Amino acid sequence: MNIVEPSIDEYLNKTLPVGDALLREMQRYGESCEFPMVGPQVGRLLYVLARSIGATRVLELGSGFGYSAMWFARALGANGRIVLTERSKENAKQARGYFQRARLLDHVQIEVGNALDIIGQLPGLFDVIFNDVDKPQYPCILDLARPKLRLGGLFISDNMLWHGTVLDKSRKADVRGVKELTRALLAAPDFVTTILPVRDGVAVALKIA
Numbered sequence: 001m002n003i004v005e006p007s008i009d010e011y012l013n014k015t016l017p018v019g020d021a022l023l024r025e026m027q028r029y030g031e032s033c034e035f036p037m038v039g040p041q042v043g044r045l046l047y048v049l050a051r052s053i054g055a056t057r058v059l060e061l062g063s064g065f066g067y068s069a070m071w072f073a074r075a076l077g078a079n080g081r082i083v084l085t086e087r088s089k090e091n092a093k094q095a096r097g098y099f100q101r102a103r104l105l106d107h108v109q110i111e112v113g114n115a116l117d118i119i120g121q122l123p124g125l126f127d128v129i130f131n132d133v134d135k136p137q138y139p140c141i142l143d144l145a146r147p148k149l150r151l152g153g154l155f156i157s158d159n160m161l162w163h164g165t166v167l168d169k170s171r172k173a174d175v176r177g178v179k180e181l182t183r184a185l186l187a188a189p190d191f192v193t194t195i196l197p198v199r200d201g202v203a204v205a206l207k208i209a
């Protein structure tokens with residue numbers, strides 16, 4: 001199911017800037033191998049959200065070859081730092097290459113392994129935590145992210161409408177994962193959450209307590 005009416009989606013893709021030359025190259029690469037990445041509409045949303053709270057520390061859970069992380073990196077400014085987590089060595093190596101070309105290697109830390117294990121080992125608090133891991137893992141993410149996010153920080157999750165399957169009664173682990181995280185976020189007294197129907201649905205949760 002299309003979340004956004006295709007002609008509107010096409011309009012947005014034509015109208016919104018798609019980023020600088022490197023971001024466009026990364027987009028073309030991702031599209032050429034059908035890599036599941038956030039794309040320019042969500043990328044721009046991540047950029048706006050990060051800048052709007054003056055974020056300087058971002059943690060990504062599930063970074064792929066670095067496309068969404070590059071949008072964040074563009075938003076963070078001179079003192080910014082982003083931690084990428086990715087279980088595939090090959091994807092992580094590609095991400096490193098792109099950040100090297102962007103001359104931003106000093107601003108990134110690339111961790112290879114399971115983001116769910118890595119998150120607890122990272123020191124300090126983050127301004128933004130972006131969740132894009134496998135959907136069956138979504139239910140445990142909030143409890144792992146909560147203690148690592150500063151007050152006033154944003155917990156952002158991609159694919160929260162999961163191609164419309166949230167409407168199904170499906171017991172599949174990915175659908176259940178997305179719905180369980182949605183329920184947990186909306187029930188959490190320490191977050192105020194909305195879901196934007198951008199691309200495949202993006203949940204934005206502000207930590208208020």
Ligand SMILES: C[S@@+](CC[C@H](N)C(=O)[O-])C[C@H]1O[C@@H](n2cnc3c(N)ncnc32)[C@H](O)[C@@H]1O
Nearest residue numbers: 037038062063064067068086087114115133134
């Ligand atoms: C949907 S892709 C998105 C990549 C990136 N966020 C983007 O939009 O450019 C998800 C990535 O997360 C990785 N991944 C999924 N679950 C993970 C986990 N538990 N720990 C680390 N990486 C994970 C996958 O290997 C994949 O590269």
